[in-house]
Amino acid sequence: MTTEWNRITVISVCLDILISITCSNAVESDINCLKSVKASLRDPENLLSSWDFNDSTEGFICRFAGIECWHPDESKVLNIYLSEMGLIGGFPIGLKNCTSMTGLDLSNNRLNGPLPTNMTDIVHFLTTLDLSSNNLSGEIPVSISNISFLNVLKLDNNRFTGRIPYELGGLSRIKEFNVSNNLLSGPVPNFGPNIKADSYAGNLDLCGPPLPRCKGEPSKTSTGVK
């Protein structure tokens, strides 16, 4: 009993240290995050013009268009909402430096290319991820299944191919999941009764509950090797 308690103490202390390390320098890293996002995306409609990094007052990034901070006095990004901004480019990996971000909405833009395979390293604390209505391609990365706090995952209206990683069914907080209108095929994850068939509409060949059962030999689909 005592060794169990000691182990738990050590683990929680280590976790606490780990969390405090990642949370230190939040301000500087968040500023670098937004600088990197602005640099990596083309903004033909100039809607990011309010993102002026010459200002350096306390919490200045909190007044940028589309940025919501944890509180107004500190440059610590809570949510990024850049829907319908005409932005062009790949998924901005500079978001890795927005270490306290829990909401990301880049829907209705012209983002292209594949998502990074290490999504969980880049946006680990997201509760909402909305990348719907872009031009994203490639496969849905398995690592999204490690973004364990996700409540909302919207990837609909893109050009994702291949299978939906079955591991996504392990996201215990999912309330909304939508991959409709992509080029996906194969068995769908098991989210339970909350996710309905319309979350999967408009794809190539998805199967499994809540859709009709998958056909064909299990061995043909078992290797996962392309």
Next chain:
Amino acid sequence: MDRISPLISTSTLLWFIFVLYSFSKVYGNSEGDALNALKVQLSDPNNVLQSWDPTLVNPCTWYHVTCNNENSVTRLELGNASLSGQLVPQLGQLVNLQYLELFGNKITGKIPKELGNLKNLVSLDLYMNRLEGRIPSTLGNLQKLRYLRLHHNTLTGTIPYSLTTITSLEVLDLSYNRLRGHVPVNGSFAMFTPKSFYHNPGLKLPVYIPPPPVATAPSIAIPPFTAPAPAPLSP
């Protein structure tokens, strides 16, 4: 003659009732009293409360106070004002208050449970002070609350489960306190990550257990994995 004196006393009584009733309808008076009670309990070295004159009919002309069209207080904005001293239960009388901004001061003492009466409150910002004691479970009554920021204080005790019933909650920050016990994950708290709770050494964050590895996608349904809920706290 006998008929007239009861008539006079009745009408006098009615007049008194009418006057008292009219006075009670004037929000401004009791709200000014409530704010004045706060002023008395606060230490104000920068004189930010200098304009707070309790002899005025209502507090709506006081600096840092905003009222609605009916002269009832909707915002109290005293962030970063170098105030010390304590909060008062009378704050719970500001029934139309939407924004209570007292962050970045040196306020000590407890969070009054009467704040749970502020049914219209949208933002409760008491962060960066020296508040102690528990988070009152009455705050669960604030059903319109969107921002609850109590970080950087010395609050103790457990996180009241009543807070999980506030569906409007968008931003929660309880970090940098001395809270203990388990972090709820149900209700509105499903939307919050460890980022809302860190730097509370005695607080047990929900443990994420990755789903069991799946080498092949099965053709039969497997029940969805759900992370175990933390054990409920005994009161």
